[in-house]
Amino acid sequence: SQTIHQWPATLVQPVGSPLSLECTVEGTSNPNLYWYRQAAGRGLQLLFYSVGIGQISSEVPQNLSASRPQDRQFILSSKKLLLSDSGFYLCAWSPLHGSLATNEKLFFGSGTQLSVL
Amino acid sequence: AQSVAQPEDQVNVAEGNPLTVKCTYSVSGNPYLFWYVQYPNRGLQFLLKYITGDNLVKGSYGFEAEFNKSQTSFHLKKPSALVSDSALYFCAVRSSGSNYQLIWGAGTKLIIKP
Structure with missing residues (x-):
């Protein structure tokens, strides 16, 4: 069966420090991968998605970047964190390569609570 | 503009009573909900989806x-709420402008009281 791992679960970082959040998927190949941010336990904002190794699309201009060095690995990074980067970050995958087909659904990781102080 | 609205921030229901969490949408073309x-x-878990066909869709944990x-x-x-149904519920619609983008509602907190 497929599983998604996201770590760390919680992270407290000072302003101006770097960030690296990692997400890996097991039990599938060629997944679509996503990074979302959830502010204050509410709505989801899509940050990045990837349909393949090295292919990253950004939905919102920001202080963050994403990389996909391997098929099932998705990394969210920042060189210098801002206070406004605080939030709950969710990694997700969908099983259909190439497009979010009409009958597909997302599978989410357990999330990382990031606090920037 | 395409959007999803969940008009209630919070819904309170007594255990055993029926529950409804509302969602309305605005999207061009056929909606996938x-x-x-x-x-x-925790991360989000999929409950159910509507693509086409019957208007009543059944999903996980007795939801429809x-x-x-x-x-x-x-x-x-x-039809009958459980205390364990207490959680945050999100409605989403697929954007016709992008194959990768789901438009998300702001979420509704469901509280089931024993």
């Missing part, structure tokens, strides 16, 4: 949702 649930400090095209709604329902 989803409900997800989020338990505290009714697609109403004329009212552009996709309300989530359950």
